[in-house]
Amino acid sequence: MSTTAEEQAKLVETSKRLAAYQAVKDHLLPEYTRIGIGSGSTVVYVVEAIAALGPAATSKMAFYPTGSQSEELIEAAGLTLQYISKLPAGQQLDVAFDGADEVDDDLNLIKGGGACLWQEKIVAASAKQFVCVADFRKLSPRLGMAWKKGIPIEVLPMAAPRVLDELQRMGSQTPRIRPGLPGKAGAIVTDNGLWIIDAPFAPLLLPKDTEADRGSDGAWTVDALADGLIKIPGVAEIGLFYGKNGLQVASGAQKPVAAYFGMADGSVEVKTPSS
Numbered sequence: 001m002s003t004t005a006e007e008q009a010k011l012v013e014t015s016k017r018l019a020a021y022q023a024v025k026d027h028l029l030p031e032y033t034r035i036g037i038g039s040g041s042t043v044v045y046v047v048e049a050i051a052a053l054g055p056a057a058t059s060k061m062a063f064y065p066t067g068s069q070s071e072e073l074i075e076a077a078g079l080t081l082q083y084i085s086k087l088p089a090g091q092q093l094d095v096a097f098d099g100a101d102e103v104d105d106d107l108n109l110i111k112g113g114g115a116c117l118w119q120e121k122i123v124a125a126s127a128k129q130f131v132c133v134a135d136f137r138k139l140s141p142r143l144g145m146a147w148k149k150g151i152p153i154e155v156l157p158m159a160a161p162r163v164l165d166e167l168q169r170m171g172s173q174t175p176r177i178r179p180g181l182p183g184k185a186g187a188i189v190t191d192n193g194l195w196i197i198d199a200p201f202a203p204l205l206l207p208k209d210t211e212a213d214r215g216s217d218g219a220w221t222v223d224a225l226a227d228g229l230i231k232i233p234g235v236a237e238i239g240l241f242y243g244k245n246g247l248q249v250a251s252g253a254q255k256p257v258a259a260y261f262g263m264a265d266g267s268v269e270v271k272t273p274s275s
């Protein structure tokens, strides 16, 4: 049975909402006081699910945004806004919720479709647990199979031409500076005053697929590509969230402890590092 574009869009929204409510139910414990809130359209439902718990549950909680959109969401929901810059050294968020553009079999993520990846990575890495919330379209065996727009890379504008050269040298055939939204001339400008380059690569291998950095067809492993991209002068941050499964330490944890997917049949699939 074929579905119209309108029915498909409705199904996607329902799936995001289902995943968000389930993730909040499972991972927002009453004793938590510091919660990270990511960016994007799925996170809207995360905030809705949290606000629905009511002030009795949320009044002692502070919510840490990953950019201007989530800051507005937190405030509009009547939740207490706090900033990651105010998190004392040695302290962590109890949990952070965020969406993703694509999630592979090992729970590596592509993020940054909404151009918020740098603050998103800082907030995720500041949390004891990072929980990913998404719809069925984001599930993919290998990064780059479903999300074809490329890996979002946040760059210093003056370095953009050199970064584009280097990306092509690394095998990205059509990297491009992300244009501004309709009505904005020139490039999109992030919450940090930087630009985004979207760099498509052939679908990425998981480290378990090969001992080498690249497969025989030239495809990069997630780790090797990420390690290379972050070293390009002018790159501030990359939209690959990767690393050892379930590793949750203050410095650099980027992978979720669980990813929640709203499925087309109305169920919620939960993937954890071991599943």
Ligand SMILES: O=C(CO)[C@H](O)[C@H](O)COP(=O)(O)O
Binding pocket: 038, 039, 040, 041, 042, 043, 098, 099, 100, 101, 110, 111, 112, 113, 114, 115, 116, 117, 120
């Ligand atoms: O990384 C992000 C923003 O930078 C978002 O989490 C990602 O783009 C998913 O967004 P959505 O929930 O709208 O599909």
